[in-house]
Amino acid sequence: MTGAPRTSEHRAVLYVIACGSPLARHVGRLVELAQSDDWDVCVVTTPDGAKFVDQSALVRQTGHPVRTHYKNPGDPDVLPPADAMIVCPATVNTVNKWAAGIADTLALGLLVEAQGKGVPIVAVPYTNVAMAAHPAFRAGVARLADWGVTVLFGDHVVALHPPGTGEQHLHAFPWQMPLAALRTVAYRAA
Secondary structure (H helix, E strand, C coil): CCCCCCCCCCCCEEEEEECCCHHHHHHHHHHHHHHHCCCEEEEEECCCHHHCCCHHHHHHHHCCCCECCCCCCCCCCCCCCCCEEEEEEECHHHHHHHHHCCCCCHHHHHHHHHHHHCCCEEEEECCEHHHHCCHHHHHHHHHHHHCCCEECCCCCCCCCECCCCHHHHHHHCCCHHHHHHHHHHHHHHC
16 A cells, blocks of 8 residues: 555645754655655644754745744644654754653654554654763654654664764665655554
8 A cells, every 4th residue: 555544535644843953954855755645734843853853944845934932822723743753854853852751842842742542653853972871862762663653763874973964974874764654654553
């Protein structure tokens, strides 16, 4: 099976959550791949993720606003509800807060809630070798995986790089990998 799971009423909605990393500059590649797999894609960023993405280009690409902050009370939701989520790139900060249940940004609030609702989630941490060595990060990755999140992390995904060299490794990122993992997870959940 390929493509997004569908209901009779609508195309399945995928939230792509981009965190504050230079890799987020290229998140449009993931959006393009997901759209070719028949997902209706919405992009949500962390506040630091918003610094890296081209919001205007993503709005044109998806037809949806890029959300970064919680809406005001009483404001309507401008995005359709998510059927699945991919967190890519997932930073050490986001992984640590998410694993602790902290929901102090829209992205984290959506992830905590989606996990509680059983929404399929794929997370792809992108960091350097020094940050990845911190015990809280390793514990957070393991905790999320234990709780049912598909975490793509390790040298089989992207080799960890030395601090300060992340930009040199962006070209090698396997954008198709989180979408391929989501196909498996989403069909199991459907």
